C-alpha cells in the first residue's frame with residue numbers, strides 16, 4: 001500500500017469518525033468557504049475619552065506550547081509590538097509564553113515569528129519574562145497581584161500598578177467551558193481568575209482594566225461571574241458555548257502553505273491587532289474596536305466564526321484605546337472612520353480542529369516514505385486515538401452515572417445566559433481531577449467535556465461516584481483503556 005492510499009484511508013476514516021461523533025462539526029478539511037466580511041467604518045469619534053494620568057501596564061499570555069499551536073505565541077508577540085510602538089515601556093509589559101516556537105525545528109524561518117502571511121517578524125525584542133515551566137498559573141496570579149514572594153522563577157516583573165494606572169490583559173489559547181489552558185497542561189479555572197481580579201480591585205491598584213480573551217467557549221470565563229463593579233471591561237472571542245477560530249491556516253491561505261503547515265493567527269486576536277496596527281488610537285474607542293472585531297470574527301453566516309462578547313463594566317467602552325494600548329505616532333491622523341480595511345476576508349478553522357489540520361497537512365506534504373511522513377502519520381493517529389478514547393470514556397461514564405437517555409442529554413445542558421457554568425467550583429475541580437486520575441489527561445481535546453463534568457456537579461454527582469465510574473470506564477474496560485499517547489508536547 002502506498003503512503004498515499006494510507007493517507008486516503010485515514011482521511012476517510014477521519015471524516016466518518018467526525019460525522020459519526022458529530023464532534024468535528026464538519027468543518028475539518030473544507031477547502032474553502034465564501035466569507036466576505038466588511039470591516040466596519042463610519043462611527044464617530046468621542047471627545048474627552050483619554051484617561052492617561054497613570055501608567056499603562058500590560059500582561060500578555062499565550063497559554064499553549066507546541067508548533068501546532070504556533071498562532072497563540074504569534075498573537076502574543078504581535079500584541080507586544082503594538083504596545084511598544086504605542087509607547088509602553090518594557091518594564092510595564094509582562095509576557096507569558098512557553099517560547100518554543102521561534103527556534104522550533106519545524107519553524108521554516110528560525111528566530112522569526114509572523115502573525116499573518118508575509119507579515120513582519122513579531123518576535124524581536126519580546127521580553128522573556130515567564131517562559132517554559134515558569135509560564136504557569138501560580139506565577140500569573142502572583143504577577144497580577146504583584147506578590148513577588150509568591151513567584152517561582154521568571155524575570156520577577158509584576159503588575160506593580162498604582163491607583164491611577166490602566167491595565168491591559170490579553171490571553172490567547174485553547175479553552176473550554178469554565179477553563180482556559182496554560183502551557184504545561186495546567187487548567188486556569190474561571191472562578192480562580194475572577195477571585196484574583198476581585199483581589200486586585202480590592203487592593204486599589206488600578207483605575208480601570210481591559211481584558212481581551214481568545215479561547216473556545218471564552219464567554220464562560222466571565223458569564224455570570226465578572227461583577228460590573230470592578231471597573232474591568234472584558235471582551236471574549238466566543239460566547240460561552242462555541243469554538244473560537246484560528247486563521248491564516250495553510251489550507252485557506254495557499255500562499256503560506258509551502259512554508260508553514262500551521263495556522264499563523266487567531267481570528268479575534270488578529271482582528272483587534274490589525275485594527276490597532278493601523279489606526280490613531282486616540283480617536284478609536286474600545287466600543288468601536290469591539291464592533292470592528294465583532295464583525296470580522298463572525299463570518300456572515302457564522303459558519304466559521306464566533307460571537308464576540310462584552311462583559312463587566314461596559315461603560316468603559318467609551319474610553320479610547322489610547323488609554324490602554326497607547327498609539328503608534330506613525331498612525332496619527334489615520335482614524336477609524338476614514339479607513340476601509342483591505343483585510344476584510346478572513347478564513348478560519350475551529351481551534352479544536354487546528355492541530356488535526358496541522359498534522360494532516362504535514363502528513364500530506366511530506367515526501368513519500370520519509371521519516372517526516374511517518375512522524376506526521378503517527379501524530380495524526382495518536383491524536384485521533386486519543387480523541388476516540390476520551391469520547392468513549394466520557395460516554396461510558398455518563399451511562400454509568402445516568403442510566404436514562406435524559407441523563408445523557410443532561411450532560412449537554414447549557415445553563416441560561418447570565419448563569420455561571422457551575423455553582424460548586426470545588427466539586428468541578430475535584431471531578432476533573434478524579435477523571436484524570438483514572439483516565440489520564442483530558443488534554444486539549446477532552447477539555448470540551450468540561451461542561452459535562454460541571455453538569456455532573458450541578459446534578460449532585462459525588463466524587464465517590466465519579467471515581468467508580470471513571471475506574472470502570474478507563475481501568476476495567478479494555479475497550480476504552482489504552483495508554484495515553486503523548487500528543488501534548
Ligand SMILES: *[C@@H]1O[C@H](CO)[C@@H](O)[C@H](O)[C@H]1NC(C)=O
Pocket residue numbers: 147148149150
Ligand atoms: C503573597 O504570597 C505568599 C506566598 O503564596 C503568601 O503567603 C502571602 O500571603 C501573599 N501576600 C499577599 C499580600 O497576598
Ligand SMILES: *[C@@H]1O[C@H](CO)[C@@H](O)[C@H](O)[C@H]1NC(C)=O
Pocket residue numbers: 329330331332333
Ligand atoms: C496630523 O494633522 C495635523 C493637523 O492637520 C498636522 O499638523 C500633523 O502634521 C498631522 N500629523 C501627521 C503625522 O500627519
Ligand SMILES: *[C@@H]1O[C@H](CO)[C@@H](O)[C@H](O)[C@H]1NC(C)=O
Pocket residue numbers: 041338339340
Ligand atoms: C468604503 O467602502 C465602501 C463600501 O465598499 C465605499 O462605499 C466607500 O466609499 C469606502 N470609503 C472609503 C473612504 O474608501
